[in-house]
Amino acid sequence: MSINNIASTGKTPKSKRNVLNRPASSSLLEGDLFLSHRVDLENEGLNTAYKSKLYSLFKQIEKEFDNLYQENQNLHEKIDLLNEKLGKDSYDKPDCIDFENNISKVLSKKLSSASQKSKTAHKLKAQTSRIVSSFKTPSFSCSLVKEYSGHKDGVWEVSVARPGIPVIGTASADHSACIWGIESTRCLLQYQGHSGSVNSIRFHPSKDLVLTASGDSSAHIWQAALNWDLPKGQSSEEELEEEVEDKLDSKIPALRTPVRELLGHTGAVSAAEWIAGAEHIITASWDRLAILHDVETCTSLVQLAGHDQELTHTSAHPSQKLAVTSSRDTTFRLWDFRESVHSVSVFQGHVESVTSVVFARDDKLVSSSDDRCVKVWDLKNMRSPVATIRLDSAVNRLSVSTNGFIAIPHDNRNIRLYDLSGQRLARLPRSSRQGHNRMVACATWADEVINGINLFTCGFDRRVLGWSIMSMKDL
Known part of the structure; x- marks a missing residue:
């Protein structure tokens, strides 16, 4: 059902639109990027051994992004549980620091062999900083x-x-x-x-x-x-x-x-x-x-x-x-x-x-x-x-x-x-x-x-x- 039909007929669907809960730099988007690179490689005249090595590298990077995303989701679930118990939108500072350090360590270790390491790490670090900054004690x-x-x-x-x-x-x-x-x-x-x-x-x-x-x-x-x-x-x-x-x-x-x-x-x-x-x-x-x-x-x-x-x-x-x-x-x-x-x-x-x-x-x-x-x-x-x-x-x-x-x-x-x-x-x-x-x-x-x-x-x-x-x- 189109959005035009919603407001004209009054029939409300379960969701107005498909909502992506993953962040912009999640493995879903990065996986699409790796897939596009893979298609480009198949179109170029590269020898089999070299292509196989690149495929393996892209697959490892994609797997690590999936692991990062899953780890991020698990941390969010723990934080939401703490938030519900405390009854306010604030979190302990040590948890936030561990969360940021954890992602930084994983990025440094896992993306060292990637050709796009610098750009991707910068993107995830910026997003992590925004997430951590949201854990400040509320003023309202x-x-x-x-x-x-x-x-x-x-x-x-x-x-x-x-x-x-x-x-x-x-x-x-x-x-x-x-x-x-x-x-x-x-x-x-x-x-x-x-x-x-x-x-x-x-x-x-x-x-x-x-x-x-x-x-x-x-x-x-x-x-x-x-x-x-x-x-x-x-x-x-x-x-x-x-x-x-x-x-x-x-x-x-x-x-x-x-x-x-x-x-x-x-x-x-x-x-x-x-x-x-x-x-x-x-x-x-x-x-x-x-x-x-x-x-x-x-x-x-x-x-x-x-x-x-x-x-x-x-x-x-x-x-x-x-x-x-x-x-x-x-x-x-x-x-x-x-x-x-x-x-x-x-x-x-x-x-x-x-x-x-x-x-x-x-x-x-x-x-x-x-x-x-x-x-x-x-x-x-x-x-x-x-x-x-x-x-x-x-x-x-x-x-x-x-x-x-x-x-x-x-x-x-x-x-x-x-x-x-x-x-x-x-x-x-x-x-x-x-x-x-x-x-x-x-x-x-x-x-x-x-x-x-x-x-x-x-x-x-x-x-x-x-x-x-x-x-x-x-x-």
């Missing part, structure tokens, strides 16, 4: 506070309402969007107006309105009343039905009629966002277009073309009429709606699909990609990123807090925290009792701490988790 306290469950399929996105309204919204592949009470963890309202996967959800900045985008090629604006104990639609004429919640076996109001319906796309709409002032909305679609809509009239004002492949995400500046769109064509574009001419700037820096781009403080943009990188960009100098964060798994929809902390959700179920300079801050707990057990699709910071929670994450395990992230300096 990260703990799971709440869990929100009830969706029948994977949750694509979680969004937090404006300050003063203690609710979150979720968009799911089960064709529904839900409003949840943060403290009670109960579903207060379920929107069932879409006929396809609901791929994104956004609250209006000042009104009781919610914006959702769907695989049915449309975006809907629907109303969620302030009386969260008894959610209502926009009028008595709307269809407001009650359904049974499978978790609590209690009644959940269900809304099916939108206030506004935004059309114009021919493919699944991957995301929709309010432009500053909330008079306009931008939608991003797999038809390779973004569209600027007028909220009052529901008309399409302009089609924003330029991307070569499907659009994956869009976000808007919180105070200026700027928006960004990301695409599978490895680029993202900045759109300026402050003037009559919709100027555009193209950012190139990733080598695979760009999964999300968000605005950050100090005129920064932060982009995520399937190429396992997160990049920080300065709007004043867009030629190259000011910081690059290299990771071990594809990155999905990230979020940046008001104080500049980046929450990075991964395909491999991890959630990591970095700052805008690229410095690692923490990794959220992940065990049988805490964390997600399938791909994490989205992370969202709250503008204020609500009942001890300031970060929400969601994923293909059908759950939304509320986390307390606190700096050790503040404790």
Whole structure:
């Protein structure tokens, strides 16, 4: 099943994509390199004895890389076991030193006869240093506070309402969007107006309105009343039905009629966002277009073309009429709606699909990609990123807090925290009792701490988790 079918039909596969748990310099990749050398040798006119000697050498090197990888995996398992027992993401320093020295000794001994010894050893040493550096004592306290469950399929996105309204919204592949009470963890309202996967959800900045985008090629604006104990639609004429919640076996109001319906796309709409002032909305679609809509009239004002492949995400500046769109064509574009001419700037820096781009403080943009990188960009100098964060798994929809902390959700179920300079801050707990057990699709910071929670994450395990992230300096 293609990724296009996932978000348009709502059927979530076991994994969004094949996730490689091995590091970039693992024996799998090196084995491919040796195989290519072997084919080249067969094509050259070398004598049999010389070729046999080279084959034997390559086979020995490949075997040692396999041994290194297996040893690396065993050490990781031991470290994870220690981490679970200790209950924190830190490890004893002697173990880290032994781990690094062990790999260094093996490399020095086993690769001495290889023609590519220097280059390969440098690559593995750099990776080992990154692994060892991640074992430092964390500067943040990260703990799971709440869990929100009830969706029948994977949750694509979680969004937090404006300050003063203690609710979150979720968009799911089960064709529904839900409003949840943060403290009670109960579903207060379920929107069932879409006929396809609901791929994104956004609250209006000042009104009781919610914006959702769907695989049915449309975006809907629907109303969620302030009386969260008894959610209502926009009028008595709307269809407001009650359904049974499978978790609590209690009644959940269900809304099916939108206030506004935004059309114009021919493919699944991957995301929709309010432009500053909330008079306009931008939608991003797999038809390779973004569209600027007028909220009052529901008309399409302009089609924003330029991307070569499907659009994956869009976000808007919180105070200026700027928006960004990301695409599978490895680029993202900045759109300026402050003037009559919709100027555009193209950012190139990733080598695979760009999964999300968000605005950050100090005129920064932060982009995520399937190429396992997160990049920080300065709007004043867009030629190259000011910081690059290299990771071990594809990155999905990230979020940046008001104080500049980046929450990075991964395909491999991890959630990591970095700052805008690229410095690692923490990794959220992940065990049988805490964390997600399938791909994490989205992370969202709250503008204020609500009942001890300031970060929400969601994923293909059908759950939304509320986390307390606190700096050790503040404790």
